[in-house]
Amino acid sequence: MAASESAPRKAVKAFSGRRRVKRRILHFSISIGLAGALLTALVYIASAYPFFARCRENNLHALSEINCTGAICDTSTYSTDWQWDPPDYIVDAETGFFIDVAHPTATGTGRYAPLDYSDTDFIERFRKPTSYDTPDGEVWRMYSRAVRVDGNKSLEVIVGYALKTPSKPIETPDSLIGDVDDILKTEADKIAWCVRAEAAVRPLRNFSADGFQVVDPTTRHVLWQGPSLPAFLPKGVLLPSPGTKLYVHEGNLYVARTDTSGRILTTSFTQVGGLGWVVCSCAVGFLCTSFVARALSRRFLRNYFAVTGIQIPSLEEARRSGEGQSVEFKRGLSSDESKAGNVEDEVLKSIVAFANTNDGVIFIGIDDVGHVKGLELDFTQKDRLEQKIRKLIRNRIKPIPPVQITFEDVRGFVIAKIAVARGEAPAYMIGGTIYVRYGSSDVQAQPEDVLRLVSQHAF
Secondary structure, three states: OOOOOOOOOOOOOOOOOHHHHHHHHHHHHHHHHHHHHHHHHHHHHHOOHHHHHHHHHHHHHHHHHOEEEOOEEEOHHHHOOOOOOOOOEEEEOOOOEEEEOOOOOOOOOOOOHHHOEOOHHHHHHHOOOEEEEOOOOOEEEEEEEEEEEEOOEEEEEEEEEEEEEOOEOOOOOHHHHHHHHHHHHHHHHHHHHHHHOOOOOOOOOOOOOOEEEEEEOOOOEEEEEOOOOOOEOOOOOOOOOOEEEEEEEOOEEEEEEEEEEOOEEEEEEEEEEEHHHHHHHHHHHHHHHHHHHHHHHHHHHHHHHHHHOOOOOOHHHHHHHOOEOOEEEEOOOOOOHHHHHHHHHHHHHHHHHHHHHOOEEEEEOEOOOOOEOOEOOOHHHHHHHHHHHHHHHHHHEEOOOOEEEEEEEEOOEEEEEEEEOOOOOOOOEEOOEEEEEEOOEEEEOOHHHHHHHHHHHHO
């Protein structure tokens, strides 16, 4: 029911949907930004796919060339196949023996946490230089010692010299074993000095042995290692499950691929990039996409967010409460062109009043006392009525307020609902006149009303 300018003016606290719309735009922008960050991360990881595919091929090829029976593993074919890159880790799951283990290179650390362990019981067997025949047919000379580093804490250092391997088919003669033992002790002393001095062990120069490890006996975790030497996985350490995993080591992001066949497990990994670069790229992706989403939503979706965010009362709720600050009833739109103008003006005034004051809904097909009268509309006529109302709003209300037009069938009657959100513009006008909502009346704004609207927009 539209009211004249002399209608009673009760003080009404104007409700602004500006905060709600900004909040919804913020949530939308953040959601799109997170999607952009995720997409950036996926693109970054996908860039390593060729290397990852090669890792899987290496794993499967190695599995096809190794056969373990009992305590013996036949690696003769694998050891002499120089056409394929070896996996980083090859483990006999039954005995825990490392057939191959990763070692540092110029481009990688050679470390994978789930397999970065060594059995200290095996290490302690070599307190004196001792020869060891490995399950895969190699012969090594091994020496280990404990290194005290802090109070009662000590670390295990083991070094090894290959007496016979596929790369050394002629075994080192016994006459040179004494020299080998001296080399092992000297190298163990060098590593022990580096450990005590907390110096980097990996870049140890002039290293004469063929492999070494520094292991924490409490956790059995490998702290440093060089080229591989015979080692066993401690009992109780779970092997990684087959599949692809991401992991971080020393600030770098890696992709690891694990495959199994029988009792043999192979793992290869490739570096995706520095974690800092990945995080920065994702942050840039988040900021760019969220900024674009915010700009587009403010340009094209603001009215949609304004309308979809309001709580529209149901027809039954509106009929029980009657016309008021957020509900307006209209009997219908006249088909008589001579009368249609007045009815349309009343509807447009209510739209302007709600847009300037608070969220509201106009029910067309309900009389002033809440009786359902309905509109005689089929599907095509519903569409025509909606287009007519939207055209009137576009042509006569400046600026265009956020509205949503829907239809509801009630016991065979068609009811049109026009939901209007409190707009973000300083003021909405029809024919140069500003209307506001007071109770169930749409009244022409007075200077104090205009001042209030402007001040609300300013803050």
